[in-house]
Amino acid sequence: MPIGNTAATASGAPLVRVEHLSKEFPAGSTGIIGGKRLSIKAVAGVSLEIQPGETLGLVGESGSGKSTLGRLILKLLEPTAGAVYFDGRDLSTLGRAELRALRRQMQLVFQDPYASLNPRMRVRSIVGEGIEIHKLARGAEKERRIVELLAMVGMSADAMDRLP
Structure with a gap:
């Protein structure tokens, strides 16, 4: 998942900063009435920084959460916990139009060309x-x-x- 920009960021901050990002998906419950809710932890507590001009290659087994992490960074999925900053801006505070404009500067590139x-x-x-x-x-x-x-x-x- 390359993410990069050759220009310096406006704030001097990392281009991308991810703090304690997590995503859980509901997976049912253990009982019909009052059962414990089950969830699948797709991403758990990921933190990283990407500086302008850097490229991040995310490697892992199938089902390890690589694509989910990419979608969380682009805010295509809502995180269960954590925060994503792009050029110093907290993506959770941006409206729909602002996110759409910002996504022009962001791109996921999947390993499998047939998926892309x-x-x-x-x-x-x-x-x-x-x-x-x-x-x-x-x-x-x-x-x-x-x-x-x-x-x-x-x-x-x-x-x-x-x-x-």
Whole structure:
């Protein structure tokens, strides 16, 4: 799950700071009446910091909570406990519009390309999808931005019409 930014943060704080983040999912109860509630601990007490320009690679077995942690950091899931700060801002205090704007600067990248990339979509559509969702560009400007983004990762413009 790479997260990074080459520019310094506005506050001088870590780009991402996670404090004691936990997530439990309900899993039923032990009895019909008055039984103990059961839960699955997907993430338990994770703390980390990522500085501008750093990349974090999260490694673990299937089911160990990697994707859940990523979704918690992006606030796509609500944590059971803990806090996430992006550029010094507490994500729990942000409204829906503010979070959407901030997510333009955040990205999860999953290890399995088949979980991340639609094998039937062209690179042009895959890269352009984020540009469209965030209303960053349209038409010729969108095409120019796709070429620019491909160049940033060492790919030529002719890759736009390829399948992943």
